[in-house]
Amino acid sequence: MRKLLIVILLVGAFGLFAQIPVGTKEVGVEADIGDLLADDFTYSIHGYGGYFFIDNLEGLLGVGLGGTTMDLPEGFKTSALGLTIGAYYHAPMSEMLGFFGGAWLGYQSGVVGSIAEGYTYIPFDAGVEFFITKYLGIRVFDRFTINLKKGMDNTDHIMVSSFAIF
Numbered sequence: 001m002r003k004l005l006i007v008i009l010l011v012g013a014f015g016l017f018a019q020i021p022v023g024t025k026e027v028g029v030e031a032d033i034g035d036l037l038a039d040d041f042t043y044s045i046h047g048y049g050g051y052f053f054i055d056n057l058e059g060l061l062g063v064g065l066g067g068t069t070m071d072l073p074e075g076f077k078t079s080a081l082g083l084t085i086g087a088y089y090h091a092p093m094s095e096m097l098g099f100f101g102g103a104w105l106g107y108q109s110g111v112v113g114s115i116a117e118g119y120t121y122i123p124f125d126a127g128v129e130f131f132i133t134k135y136l137g138i139r140v141f142d143r144f145t146i147n148l149k150k151g152m153d154n155t156d157h158i159m160v161s162s163f164a165i166f
Contacts (some may be wrong), residue, residue, distance in 0.1 A: 008032070019055045020165070026050035026058065028163030029067050032143070042155075043070045060086045060104070084106035088125070095134070101126040101139070119149035125159070136164050 029047045048062030062084040086104030109118040127141020139161040146154050
């Protein structure tokens, strides 16, 4: 048990020195594996860009496209285009591994049949980031989304993201 505690303390100490500096930029794309709280399959792809305005703190802007395989009445289809703004705080443990968390504020306009509907949502993200190289990485994280439209359920997704920093 003592050895495990020493390893945890050493990893934490290394994390104090690993930082993503001010002025670093990021571009990335993410996709979801599916809503863990629903029976129907939904999909989405989201591209985003970020800028680190404080060490380890990143501002983000993104655009996304999504849809569903849900059975809808004849003549109806579901698709959506969304815009997001958010922030992530990164906690690098080493040059190859880190943790992050943050939140977004998004607006999604969907089309159901010929009726255009829009709604606002707040996704909260938390997960692990793996750096493949100094500039490329992969994130695996949980996204819990609070949907602010009356009658819409909240969602929980496992997300995968690839990103590049420069």
